[in-house]
Amino acid sequence: MDNQSKFNFKHNVEKGLADSELRSNLKFATNTLRAKRKALFADPEETHALRETGRNIKARVLSRLPKLLGKLEKNCIRNGIRVHWAETTDEANQLVLEIMDKHGAAKMVKGKSMVSEEMHLNSFLEKKGKTPLETDLGEFIIQLNNEPPSHIIVPAVHKNRRQIARIFADKIPGATYTEDVDTLLKTARKILREHYRTAHIGLSGVNFAVAETGTLCLVENEGNGRMCTTVPPVHVALMGLEKVVEKLEDVPPLYRLLCGSATGQRITTYFNMITGPRKKGERDGPTEVHLIILDNGRSKILADGQLQETLRCIRCGTCLNHCPVYTRIGGHAYQSTYPGPIGTILMPQLEGLDKKGALVTASSLCNACEEVCPVMIPIPELIRRLRNEHWDMDKKGVLKGRGSKKSILEALVWKTWKFTCTIPWINRIQLKLMGLSGGFLPEIGPLKAWTSVRTKPVFSKKSLKDLAKKEGIRHG
Amino acid sequence: MKNHSETSKTVYYFGTCLADMVYPQAGMCGIKLLQREGIRVIYPQSQTCCGQPAYNSGFPSEAKEVALTQVRIFSGSSAPVIVPSGSCAGMMKYHYPALFRDDPEYFEVKKFSDRIYELTQYLNSVLHARYEDKGPPIRLTWHSSCHAMREMECTEDSKALIRQLENVEMVEVENEHECCGFGGTFSVKQPEISAAMVHDKAENLRATGTEKFLTGDCGCMMNINGHLEKQRSPMKGQHIAEFILERING
Numbered sequence: 011m012d013n014q015s016k017f018n019f020k021h022n023v024e025k026g027l028a029d030s031e032l033r034s035n036l037k038f039a040t041n042t043l044r045a046k047r048k049a050l051f052a053d054p055e056e057t058h059a060l061r062e063t064g065r066n067i068k069a070r071v072l073s074r075l076p077k078l079l080g081k082l083e084k085n086c087i088r089n090g091i092r093v094h095w096a097e098t099t100d101e102a103n104q105l106v107l108e109i110m111d112k113h114g115a116a117k118m119v120k121g122k123s124m125v126s127e128e129m130h131l132n133s134f135l136e137k138k139g140k141t142p143l144e145t146d147l148g149e150f151i152i153q154l155n156n157e158p159p160s161h162i163i164v165p166a167v168h169k170n171r172r173q174i175a176r177i178f179a180d181k182i183p184g185a186t187y188t189e190d191v192d193t194l195l196k197t198a199r200k201i202l203r204e205h206y207r208t209a210h211i212g213l214s215g216v217n218f219a220v221a222e223t224g225t226l227c228l229v230e231n232e233g234n235g236r237m238c239t240t241v242p243p244v245h246v247a248l249m250g251l252e253k254v255v256e257k258l259e260d261v262p263p264l265y266r267l268l269c270g271s272a273t274g275q276r277i278t279t280y281f282n283m284i285t286g287p288r289k290k291g292e293r294d295g296p297t298e299v300h301l302i303i304l305d306n307g308r309s310k311i312l313a314d315g316q317l318q319e320t321l322r323c324i325r326c327g328t329c330l331n332h333c334p335v336y337t338r339i340g341g342h343a344y345q346s347t348y349p350g351p352i353g354t355i356l357m358p359q360l361e362g363l364d365k366k367g368a369l370v371t372a373s374s375l376c377n378a379c380e381e382v383c384p385v386m387i388p389i390p391e392l393i394r395r396l397r398n399e400h401w402d403m404d405k406k407g408v409l410k411g412r413g414s415k416k417s418i419l420e421a422l423v424w425k426t427w428k429f430t431c432t433i434p435w436i437n438r439i440q441l442k443l444m445g446l447s448g449g450f451l452p453e454i455g456p457l458k459a460w461t462s463v464r465t466k467p468v469f470s471k472k473s474l475k476d477l478a479k480k481e482g483i484r485h486g
Numbered sequence: 487m488k489n490h491s492e493t494s495k496t497v498y499y500f501g502t503c504l505a506d507m508v509y510p511q512a513g514m515c516g517i518k519l520l521q522r523e524g525i526r527v528i529y530p531q532s533q534t535c536c537g538q539p540a541y542n543s544g545f546p547s548e549a550k551e552v553a554l555t556q557v558r559i560f561s562g563s564s565a566p567v568i569v570p571s572g573s574c575a576g577m578m579k580y581h582y583p584a585l586f587r588d589d590p591e592y593f594e595v596k597k598f599s600d601r602i603y604e605l606t607q608y609l610n611s612v613l614h615a616r617y618e619d620k621g622p623p624i625r626l627t628w629h630s631s632c633h634a635m636r637e638m639e640c641t642e643d644s645k646a647l648i649r650q651l652e653n654v655e656m657v658e659v660e661n662e663h664e665c666c667g668f669g670g671t672f673s674v675k676q677p678e679i680s681a682a683m684v685h686d687k688a689e690n691l692r693a694t695g696t697e698k699f700l701t702g703d704c705g706c707m708m709n710i711n712g713h714l715e716k717q718r719s720p721m722k723g724q725h726i727a728e729f730i731l732e733r734i735n736g
């Protein structure tokens with residue numbers, strides 16, 4: 011599904027739910043990821059303390075973000091990294107293109123970067139006649155199949171081994187169908203090695219950018235990140251401006267939280283710390299390193315004391331794995347760079363409630379995400395905030411597209427409900443009427459939705475108030 | 487399970503709107519379990535709903551008016567307010583103060599919120615209720631509501647009460663941590679997703695091989711029972727208060 015075509019959430023949901031293969035792939039993968047996380051974070055008290063540390067580090071960073079970004083820029087420049095600022099994704103795309111053009115580069119190898127997804131960088135570059143190549147195995151697979159990622163950590167989580175084998179056989183010239191993982195890996199590796207060798211530009215994301223040292227940290231498991239950032243002559247790193255941390259000591263707890271939450275690992279296979287281009291006399295490494303720092307609405311989010319909490323996110327993806335909605339409809343249904351609970355709160359803030367407001371209905375507010383979020387983002391509370399802004403009844407909203415849901419009928423329903431809940435005699439009449447109606451309500455509107463898979467609730471002839479009165483329970 | 491110490495000779499009871507409309511027996515049984523411990527229970531007749539439906543649906547002003555109405559109905563005392571639902575208790579204990587964060591009524595509301603206990607939490611951790619099982623042997627399972635688990639943290643209290651019943655064998659259900667798909671208005675705003683969730687929940691409950699599940703929340707019960715009934719399954723859920731009272735009365 012193309013992230014840029016018209017967004018019809020209801021349709022996407024139905025499609026996701028109807029795809030039984032998708033459902034079982036997701037169930038299997040997310041069960042595994044959850045079990046791994048649980049095994050690693052086995053001690054609840056220790057985990058809680060670690061999560062508090064994570065939250066505090068990120069909250070401290072956000073409280074002095076402009077200053078830290080200034081410091082990061084200064085220290086990166088000192089290290090020889092060229093720093094660029096992009097207010098919008100268009101600007102960021104242009105910056106990447108300029109760097110490529112300056113070096114006469116046609117081909118780019120890409121490590122995993124969610125910011126590049128946010129920019130729709132691949133389709134932008136393709137339109138300009140460039141060739142961006144994904145090197146993260148999951149991203150490699152879905153690029154072959156011309157799909158966007160469906161998970162922020164495991165991009166091809168929606169595919170099983172058989173489907174991946176099919177994609178390899180269909181899309182790679184000369185490949186024969188095999189489900190043998192080693193053979194598949196060998197095929198991918200062979201293709202990618204050649205690209206690393208011949209690409210002019212290597213692109214990567216950034217997990218943490220350390221302000222005090224000007225260091226870019228990159229967390230990965232496949233070594234493709236290391237290849238992209240060391241083999242091609244030019245390295246371009248993309249980061250959202252909230253990825254800065256203050257000092258080196260901030261990194262270990264966040265790193266531990268990230269690995270544990272994302273994949274249940276104590277530590278990843280690769281942890282790259284990039285502190286500038288190749289120096290005189292050094293034999294390897296890129297000769298140029300660029301850092302593009304993207305805003306794309308983040309500074310607006312920062313300006314709101316409550317919404318700001320969204321920016322603590324370290325993109326671990328564990329809220330997706332724990333979400334009963336995500337695990338059933340799949341990532342593509344959100345038709346957004348960031349799916350799942352984090353997407354539910356972030357996308358309407360980035361793109362506006364008028365565009366992505368439907369996402370805020372995609373939660374039963376079960377709190378499963380909040381319970382596991384390594385930086386303790388109160389996701390359900392933020393969903394409620396966005397729902398308030400979606401209707402914007404009290405006109406206190408600040409987001410783009412606030413009030414886009416406004417409806418006189420819905421407002422009337424809640425006004426009526428309020429009267430039945432604040433005026434005792436109306437409440438008594440309502441209970442009486444419901445009791446009299448029993449199960450004989452017409453099946454329209456909400457009741458129709460309810461009864462598609464459930465029987466009608468039967469209202470009791472006697473309310474609890476009636477029973478309490480009869481039993482002589484004191485009422486004051 | 488949280489630590490609670492204070493006991494009170496008198497408690498107030500907030501029965502919840504769902505108990506009022508659909509499950510009055512469950513609500514009444516909660517009152518009786520409290521009385522059985524020698525506690526005087528006061529049930530204000532003008533109480534209505536905790537306000538959660540509007541609060542979760544984007545109508546905070548309406549939610550606040552309803553919330554403040556309840557706060558005022560229960561004012562003038564510092565006695566505990568007992569709620570036979572983890573979800574409504576969580577709303578009143580944790581979300582009321584959040585709703586009034588920036589308002590002059592904050593302290594009035596906070597004082598009320600501090601009085602809130604979920605029913606089984608109060609019975610187990612404060613009153614240390616002791617039960618003698620007089621019923622025949624039965625196997626059953628337990629469904630925990632999300633807010634009982636993650637807000638009130640009273641699931642262990644509920645289970646501790648059930649474990650006192652000698653002839654009751656409680657089987658753990660797979661994916662106990664997962665939401666049943668009720669979510670108040672979620673079930674009608676996203677009916678297809680909610681349906682998929684309640685379907686999986688019912689499957690898991692049935693896979694325990696039992697024909698009964700207990701729960702502390704009428705919302706989940708209405709949702710899951712409605713689905714089981716539609717599927718003509720013999721399995722059925724019951725509110726924990728009603729079940730315990732039945733068992734100890736023989």
Ligand code: SF4
Nearest residue numbers: 323324326327329383
């Ligand atoms: S919101 Fe929390 S759990 Fe979800 S991706 Fe971000 S850090 Fe991870």
